[in-house]
Amino acid sequence: MKGDGTTGGPTGPDPAVRGPDRAAGTEPGGPRGDAGVGPGTGPAPDTSGSGVGGPPVNPRMFDGAVAAVAVLAGAEGRLLYTNSAFTRLFGPRPIGRPAREAFPDSDAHRFLAVVDSVRVTGRARQVVGERRTDTGAPGQARHFVYSCSPVTTDHGPGILVLAMDTTAETLTLQRYEALVSAVSQMVWVLGTDGSMHEIVPGWEQLTGEPWHPRADADWYRQIHPRDREKLSAAWQRAAGGDRPRVFEATFRVRAADGSYRHLTTRSVPVLRDGSLVEWVSATADVEDAWGTQLRERLLGQVAAVSGVSLHEAFAEVVKVVVPELTDACLIMLLSHEEWPLPDHAEVTARRIASATRPGLPAPPALRGQRVAVPPAVRAVLDRREPVTFRLEPGAPMPSGLIPTVSERWLHASGATSLTLIPLIVGDLVLGYAATSSNGDTPIPGPAETELLREVLHHAQHPIRKVVELQQARRTALGLQRAHLTRPPSVRGGTLAARYQPASPSGEIGGDWYDAFTHPDGTLVLGIGDVAGHDLTAATAMGQMRSMLRALAYAGGPGARPDAVLARLDHVSAGLGTAPLATALHVVLRHRPDGTWLMTWSSAGHPPPLVVPDRGDAAYLPGAADPPLCVASDLLRTTHTHVLGPGDTLLLYTDGLIETPSAPIDEGQRRLAAEATLCRRQALPDLLRILQGLSDHRDDTALLAFRVDEES
Template structure:
């Protein structure tokens, strides 16, 4: 070998030969990197530097084994001429020279690359990034460490036998699917996944990993990935998302509002959540009187058994629950594996459900609105879900606290509903006792909290014994409608009584239109005003005027039911005073029944009005022999309870009547 060929090489080159490794040659690059060396000296004299023993040991190994070696090294600056350390990589290869067996040394300065790598490692360490490589055989190597610091466990070179054990059980399938998808796409694939890893303290933290393939000769040789702890960012985004969803809750009743809230926190924060409201509406709770809590809403995550029905779910508030409510601080009760569920916190059916669903903990969170404790939320973790920590519990409490606005709205509607219902029932007096006939009336409020409408009925006797029956419906479903109903009912009653039996039903309604218009009390409403007079032979003469209301239903003692439509339809009340009203008449036979009702009994949003009338007629025929209270009860099942319903029924005595 002629070493002169290396004179202009960029790499540092040296040639040694003989048993002592005598230095035969160095080029200019070698001199710049390692300093001048005297040619002709044995290696131990030519490289007598304090750290030269490392280099000499490599030469001895190559000479003894006959195999090349490649190693990295560093040179410290001269204490008399301070400068930064220099890093290099060199190879020692056996060669044949004119003087016998020798070793060719080739070295490259890697200082720039080494410093760049050090800076990169320092940077990713500063931002809590872990860097790791997946080799072709599936082995994993951690380049920038962080795994042990996070999990408390040493890094494991295999994901399937050690690494996956720290991943949340419900994230493992998704993590594996992301990896298989990226591997299938090969050179064009990118591995990206967010998953939870169990930290050293037992909690789970969200990590985000992104990996890209490393190609050699056009093929994927390995994958390099970066993993970042995003727990704080993830939790902040979750909080914003949940609070934004709570702001959209629109439930009109407490049950509806809380029903929306529990679906927000499940499964984002907990596996199951149920809401229990106190039966006692004042605070603080009485010391010696029993107080119960009734479940009004619940939700469970997919994969758990369905929760029991809401009906009949209540529990007596025990001292343990009182302590939580009075402190207004959430409290978590752990459940040992296979152990009993804490008793007297929840309804018995819920306790059985918790046991069946593998609950591991129950957390009680007081529900406070305007400094009043309404009840409490009970959440559970089930199966492999870890028990809620302080951070998760506080976020749950905050989400429930931010539900105050829709809950307060529901409470206001509930209060208005109570007021309206009290007003309704105060006006809907018991029908009078009438000789020769029987009467019964019924009022059923709507099931929705904001449906507190203006349906009403009335029954009273005029001085000559004429029986007046009224039924009506004021447009609207709020306290204003209930108030207008009260005014109209009282006004119609006064006009009918003052004008006496000589006034026809049409006269009374026409006079009502004039009075309401003049007094500024006009409201859009429908009504049927009816007068009944007893005849000597057990029959009754009935006359009525219909102001845009569903027609009365005649249920004869014999024959099919018949709607009394009259010969024309009059306008609703308070619409047009110039249009005359009409009176219709009919004679009721002994045992015949007359039913006045409001549209909530027959009208639904999904079917024509005529279908509702047909259902009413068929049901009335089935119940015609029942006493009037039982008849009204049977007909009440026709309503879908979207609207309130008022009914009043009159039945002429038959010869068989007592």
């Protein structure tokens, strides 16, 4: 209310009871509402020490008081006294006037009602007030607390009014509440007895459930089942012990629409005299930020997937999505790569990778189980959109979606849903992923399914590399096998050959072998390795093998092996066929005594191994000349050896004896020892056994010739 601008004069009660300012202040009106509302409202005992009937109060004792003081007396409540603090707070007031004249403000009725109540009841009243005054900033609201107590004055029964300005404290509280509300956080207080009081609300709006007054099972039911134990353990760590610590956690809460949202909370212990009195907590919805971080992290992980086969690549993919996005994931690879297929075309899908979250039964072993793709799966692959099937307890599962062993696992693990997600690389439909929710895990909603689909779709980039590599590998293998012809039949001896591409890598090498006979029965053998592990190496291998065969045949049975390799080196260097290659060229002539005269020349290739009919296997002496395509003008050498009845000649490539963890001479010793032990094996079996010595990191080619024992 506004003051009337009147100053106190000599009229009215004895000036001796007035303060030095000789003026009264504005009415410290009660709060906007009923005058008795606020702390301490209602009848209260007189604690002033100057109650009615006691000695008269001397107003001058309040001249220097910090609190604003006014004294009223008589039936009309005439204003007897105001101190300077009262004048500063409420403005000047006319001394000696009845209360209703001294406080003519429009909202003075609140204050006057309190005064009348104290006069009638004889009991003190305390009121929290808010008003606007001309003091301070224009229109500024002032907050204060005042009390009216019955006292005795020289003019009879009176009322002592004391007021304190609480504007600064009130504004601080209002600013705090506004700040908390502005950052969209829920603020609540947890008592040491487990009681919970919500200060800044938001729980019911988020969850659709009323605020729980206690931290009990009802509150925990809103927490995601996967987060309850972790949240409880984190709270025990913070609240346990001699000194509580700040508690921070991120967890999921079930929202009103049934989905789960991530919240982050920070609870600070409030200590008083070293003892815990309560916790003040601020909780914020961080679902959008959490989802963005999870998406970026998972997309980064799936983009880093490597693997040299689809089995290995998808084995890494399922580990990315489990358990972050789903409880279990199974990858089914189609037997056809073209889609869609005609309705009558039969197509199957094979299990190639799977993963399950901890706590679930172990998944069935991957043994290539297949399932005929039913119409329901065909529809999913045709639409190229995920589909979720709800699995009711005890109800039969849609048949044929996954192999029978996986269906049994879903039943055993308490699956509640099965989601099929097409796996697409470009325009190629590779298969589908089957994911499940199990136990008390909520069935995924549209947002969770879309994120899962996006992560799996993002895997197409590394998967595409594997697919392209496998396609190139199949092409290279086809080209290579086309050149690795079946060895011819030889009178007086037996031939066998074996080729094995590297199994743990998606690369294909340039290993090759060759065998043919001249019209006079002379046998020509060749083996080699072109540097490189790709389609280019396979192509160069085919060219060099073909050129060596042509040069050897054109040279006739009497052509020296070193001369043939020299011509091949010259032609290859001139045509730029390969950057580097090794080769071993062997010529075998059957002699009347049943032996075979062997002549050979080596261009950087491992030496031939001879397994005699009796005795230990040994490598033929003679240093190898440099590889091909290095120095085409270099003179090469020819070596000779005689093979007797029962002797076996073995030609091989370095993939059989080289490993990253051991020197090559150790590999050669293992090969010779194993060949000695298996000398009596048929040639195909011997080559199969010897090929098992390889670590399969590189291609291996083997060619063996055994002299008949009776020839």
